[in-house]
Amino acid sequence: MILRSTAFPDLSMCVALAHELAEISAGIIRPLFRSPALNVDDKADLTPVTAADRDSEAAMRERIREVFPDHGVIGEEFPAENPDAEFVWVLDPVDGTGALVSGLPTFGTLIGLCHRGTPVLGLINQPISDERWIGLTGEQTLFNGERAKVRAVRSLDQATIFTTALDCFASDSDRSAFERLAGKTRLRRFGCDCYAYGLLALGWCDLVCETGLKVHDFTALVPVITGAGGRMTGWDNRPLDLSSDGRVLASTGEPLHREALEILTGTKGATPS
Structure with a gap:
């Protein structure tokens, strides 16, 4: 193709x-x-x-x-x-x-x-x-x-989540937010860096949550995830661009993405930007 x-x-x-x-x-x-x-x-x-x-x-x-x-x-x-x-x-x-x-x-x-x-x-x-x-x-x-296509996992209790490492989180509050989210999932895995996003696009995991990323860390990942049917935004639910702050969430799509963001930010009823 x-x-x-x-x-x-x-x-x-x-x-x-x-x-x-x-x-x-x-x-x-x-x-x-x-x-x-x-x-x-x-x-x-x-x-x-x-x-x-x-x-x-x-x-x-x-x-x-x-x-x-x-x-x-x-x-x-x-x-x-x-x-x-x-x-x-x-x-x-x-x-x-x-x-x-x-x-x-x-x-x-x-x-x-x-x-x-x-x-x-x-x-x-x-x-x-x-x-x-x-x-x-x-x-x-x-x-x-x-x-490539993401899989159809729509609830956190069935989801697998990746992050590179806990010590990569930029602050204690960000790490606590990830821990809250990961605690709701079925399985958490660490490591893999960009490879985790590739696995999400292939349907082998459902969420990747990270902070502290630079533009060179996430720019290429956005079209890969969205082209496979997933979503990738900042923790503020805004589309990622060259001005984003490096806190990112990639997922298989709604409603999983919305539910994960609500837990990360403590805000209910978030809607896609």
Whole structure:
């Protein structure tokens, strides 16, 4: 199957480029997985970074400049380029560097595209297992070329919830809010970073709840989740964009999303924005 967008007909070239960027990054990351050549440094915030992060983002940026010199780029490892452009690519070369340096194949490369600040295209690539999700906002999500779809879990007591780690929550109140929500679910799981969102799009879990995410962490995920029939918003129930605060909830859709937000925020009767 080939993804096309009726809202943005010219995105066919962007879809092709997203796939090309995934191949470029995979070619750099794959040889370093579980390799003694993978040297790990610490950023200023003490989170790990490797040559896989830096080199793959640099290579993707170079290719974007060649194909779309007027597009902007926001990435994790280097300063933003032309971030006020109409179209801005948002890159996370290794979402889950902690997993990469621990030898776990649950990290992923995130490639997103925003149109006037709103995510319109998203790709998750897992280069070790050769798994790829790509979605367009308002259209559909494909997983390795086949349609991806969330499952029809509609109540919290039947739901599986993911988050990367409890210590990732930005404040004690946010952590308590997650604990309230997770306590209502059937099963909670930790880890997986962006891979958890891919599992949601495939129907293997029902909620992903996190805080403290940067735009490169969530931009690519929005079209993947919504294209699979799910919902992804901020905790304030607003659509995610480049100005969002990094508190996100992804779900299989209503009414599960609404019920989860009510527990997170302590507000009853929330309606979709």
